[in-house]
Amino acid sequence: MAAAGYGEVEGYGVLYDDLDTAGLERLAADLDALGLSMSTGHFSIAMLENEPDRVLEIATRLNMDSVFCPYLQPEQRPDTTADWKAFGARLETIGTPFRDAGLIFGWHNHNFEFELLPDGTAPLRHILENGPSLAWEADLAWLIRAGADPYFWIELFKERITAVHVKDLAEEGENADEDGWADVGHGTVDWKGLMKVLKSMPVRHYVVEHDNPNDIDRTIERSIASFQTF
Secondary structure (H helix, E strand, O other): OOOOOOOEEEOOOOHHHOOOOOHHHHHHHHHHHHEEEEEEEEOOOOHHHHHHHHHHHHHHHOOOOOOEEEEOHHHHHOOOOOHHHHHHHHHHHOOOHHHHHOOEEEOOOOOOHOOOEEEEEEHHHHHHOOOOOEEEEHHHHHHHHHHOOOOHHHHOOOOOEEEEEEEEOOOOOHHHOOOOOEEEOEEEEEEEHHHHHHHOOOOOOEOOOOOOOOOOOHHHHHHHHHOOOO
16 A cells, blocks of 8 residues: 555454553554554544543554544444434543544444434434534545435535545446455546535545455556546
8 A cells, every 4th residue: 555655544343352551562563664554543432432542552652643433333223303303412431541542533434324213314314413523534435325415415514524434436337346345436427526625625545445356466556647637
C-alpha cells in the first residue's frame, strides 16, 4: 500500500483483540518504517464501552485522531424508533472519554441504518440526532446499496462527516465472486459527483475499501489511481 502511494491505513477490530504491549509497539514500528500512519480505527462497541482505557492506549500509541464504532450484530440491533434513539444517546455517552482525550468519536454505517422503521424513518437519523457530538464516517456505497440517496444524507449531516469510505458497486449481476463490489472508479457509484460535494465539507480522511476483492494488489493500485482523478 505504501508503494502504491497510500499514506494512511485504518485499523479495525480483530487487529486489536489480542494485541499486547509488545505487539502494539511492533505495529507502530512497522507502520513508521513503511511511512504509513493509522490515523483512524474501528473498535467494537464492547471494547469502546468496557475497555476505554485500552482503546485510548492503542489510539494514543498509533497517533490516531479518530475512533469509530463500526457495527452492530443483527441480534444487537434495535427494532423501534425509541430504541434507536436510545442507542444514539448510548453512543454519545460511550464517546465521552475519547472526546475528552481530544479524539473524534463517531459512527460508521453499513446498510441496516437505512432500512426504514415502521414509522418510515431511518435509524441513522436517530443515531446522529440523539448523539449530537457524534461524527459520521460515511460509507456511501453501503448507503447506496440500501437504496438511499447519498446526496440527501450528505446534505443532512454535512457538518458531521469527518471520514468517508471510498468504495464502489459493480453493475447489477457482475462481480458475484466479490459480493457485487468493485474497485473504486470501476463501478457505478458517482464518485466524481460525490467528491465535488464532499470537498467542501470537514472530511479529514478518505478510506479506500473493498469488502471482498479477488485480487488485492489490483484493488489497491486501481482504486488509488481512480481516486486521484476525482
